[in-house]
Amino acid sequence: MQDKLEAIKERFEEVSQQIIQPEIVSDSTKYSKLSKEYKDLGKIVEQYAIYQKLQKDIAGTKDMIVNEKDEELRQMAKEELDELLPKMEEMDLIIKELLIPKDPNDSRNIILEVRGGTGGDEAAIFAGDIFRMYQRFFEKMGWRSSIMDFTEGTNGGYKEIICKVEGDDVYGKMKFESGVHRVQRVPQTESQGRIHTSAASVAVLPEAEEVDVQINMNDVRIDTFMSSGAGGQSVNTTYSAVRLTHIPSGLVVSCQDERSQLKNKDKALGVLRSRLYEIKLKEHNDAVSSQRKSMVGSGDRSDKIRTYNYPQSRITDHRIGYTVYNLPAVMEGDIGEFIERLRIAENAERMQEGETI
Structure with a gap:
């Protein structure tokens, strides 16, 4: 040493x-x-x-x-x-x-995707709660976030929401959040007062640059449609929103947060590039370690990384067996302790495997 x-x-x-x-x-x-x-x-x-x-x-x-x-x-x-x-x-x-080699992606910005999983309307509401939790955390960290696309739930929250997050070492901290988050609580839509279990899946993708992934535009179908979000007088009057379909992979990406069709296209390309880069990363990680799982998972309660139990005000991270009883603070963005403990656990594993510079 x-x-x-x-x-x-x-x-x-x-x-x-x-x-x-x-x-x-x-x-x-x-x-x-x-x-x-x-x-x-x-x-x-x-x-x-x-x-x-x-x-x-x-x-x-x-x-x-x-x-x-x-x-x-x-x-x-x-x-x-x-x-x-x-x-x-x-x-x-x-x-x-x-002396543990730093993940070269740690310093990158991210594309964050939160989706409602198992649980119908309650899953969409919980996806909204999870996204709000992250927004509060970004504010605490001094990071900048911008929503790129979203589909609202029938009774609130989001069926899906995608945003870009910029700042120092964003991926290095947020990469541990990928997986399925499970909630146990009485839903707003439940009249009998029974506790339900539902889930939201989170994907944290390192933002890819053009040098990381080359996209042949001949492989991309571009569709335009009217925006459905906040955008002033242009909303629902111009076809500024863009949907890209990457034919070889079947990936579909939409962006509607800008008034300019060109800007939405550029942002959508950024998301598409990051998703393709994540596929490359997964293939590499799978070759290195068979223990590495898919970032997004299935959105099903069987593939959970963390449980949020409202009646007991309890949050448990199942990867490291860490539990706290301060759910209101956590939902206001106080997730730093989880991230730090996961980072320590990862470093301990890497030290045990003898990884050094």
Whole structure:
């Protein structure tokens, strides 16, 4: 591990010199790439400096315990060592976690898709609740979100809603939300007061760029239709909404949030590109690990990742067996603890498998 850290430190110093060269500064692509590498390496180098100081302090304290003649000073050194060793264990874990290769998609923006699954009208209402929960979380994170397409439920909520989310490390945090979310509560549509179970499925797709997926426009059928959402006087008067059908894959994407047909087409292409990229990612992940499941799942209650129990104010994440009893706060976007625990669990698995830079 020490050799790896030294190599990273050398590379950091090399990048810090390259990034100030005029030919690099004038090339936005190279500068952006090196800036990101400088930032990522800097985090490791910063922790490595703390790690080295702890190593030095521990070595000096141990030397004092062995060679110091004054018993009082030796006792003080033993007490100091008792404080330093746990810090070293903690720092050791931090360093090992930093050395886990970062998912190259973590820094990407995302396309978020929420769909009502099992449960009819109540599933659509719950899909709306889940989407609102995410909107609150995005606000807390300082991310920007824009709705691209939606189909409203008969009694509220959404049968389907798709939005784009932009910000720092959006996919890195949101990727754990993919799967089926199950709710247990008395539906608004239930007159007998009985608890029902329904579900909504969530897909988090890393936003793909043109270099990731090449789309042959000859393979895409383009249809236009009238918008049904908020858009001022142009709504239901112009054919600004766009539907793309990718013939080879059968994927269908719609976008209607812009007044401009051209802008809607560009946004729909972005969603189509991300869905095709997700298919490529899934094929790759399946080849690497047979344990990796489809992001969206079936929308059925048998394929659940999290349960929201309203009568008990309980939320349970079934992947890590983590339960909290603060459902109102969670539905207001307080999902950071779930995301952090899932990230830690994933990193623990990767460390166990021996994945390092």
